Amino acid sequence: MPFTVAIDGPAAAGKGTISRAVAAHFGFRHLDTGLLYRATGARVIAGEEPLAAAQALVPEDLDRQGLRTAAVADAASKVAAIPEVRAALLAFQRQFARLGAGAVLDGRDIGTVVCPEAEVKLFVTASPEIRARRRFDELRADGDDTDFETVLADVRARDDRDAGRADAPMRAAEDAVVIDTTELDIDAAVARAVEAVSARY
Numbered sequence: 001m002p003f004t005v006a007i008d009g010p011a012a013a014g015k016g017t018i019s020r021a022v023a024a025h026f027g028f029r030h031l032d033t034g035l036l037y038r039a040t041g042a043r044v045i046a047g048e049e050p051l052a053a054a055q056a057l058v059p060e061d062l063d064r065q066g067l068r069t070a071a072v073a074d075a076a077s078k079v080a081a082i083p084e085v086r087a088a089l090l091a092f093q094r095q096f097a098r099l100g101a102g103a104v105l106d107g108r109d110i111g112t113v114v115c116p117e118a119e120v121k122l123f124v125t126a127s128p129e130i131r132a133r134r135r136f137d138e139l140r141a142d143g144d145d146t147d148f149e150t151v152l153a154d155v156r157a158r159d160d161r162d163a164g165r166a167d168a169p170m171r172a173a174e175d176a177v178v179i180d181t182t183e184l185d186i187d188a189a190v191a192r193a194v195e196a197v198s199a200r201y
């Protein structure tokens with residue numbers, strides 16, 4: 001099994017940026033597993049049944065436009081609560097971890113379910129308010145005139161659904177290094193992640 005880095009945590013905590021930076025630093029491949037759930041959610045919005053949608057995914061689905069919207073995120077976290085959907089997406093994620101010199105997978109259950117044997121596990125988190133603020137600023141920059149309270153309510157609803165589901169709930173693995181980015185800028189957070197990987201690699 002190649003060297004595996006599992007990075008979990010809630011939305012907008014900095015997980016994606018940290019994952020890409022760690023992968024680039026060590027020359028590892030990177031899989032954003034949220035895209036699998038988002039692509040499944042997008043197919044459900046288009047009228048497919050959740051399990052059939054997950055089973056029908058092809059790599060091109062992950063490159064589709066429109067997967068980053070709030071509506072798709074919401075659909076993603078709903079399909080993600082269905083055990084059969086999670087099971088259908090598991091083999092692809094484990095296969096990804098098996099290829100190449102090393103792999104970074106980021107999501108909600110990588111360190112606990114998908115790759116419990118990962119050499120390094122990180123749990124990247126931050127307060128709901130600061131995560132909502134970051135998301136709000138991004139949306140505003142993109143010309144979306146949503147208000148902060150709506151974004152905060154969305155963040156909390158998705159956290160509750162992801163942490164509260166029975167199958168593979170979002171949580172830090174017991175052996176995860178927790179990186180709280182509430183008061184940490186992204187460069188400092190990346191440095192901490194690189195340091196944690198360097199200690200084992």
Ligand code: C5P
Nearest residue numbers: 011033034037076077080107108109162
């Ligand atoms: O990380 P991202 O915001 O793209 O994830 C979208 C949704 O997909 C999450 O809210 C969660 O419900 C689901 N997800 C999951 N397990 C993963 C990755 C994402 O349940 N490993």
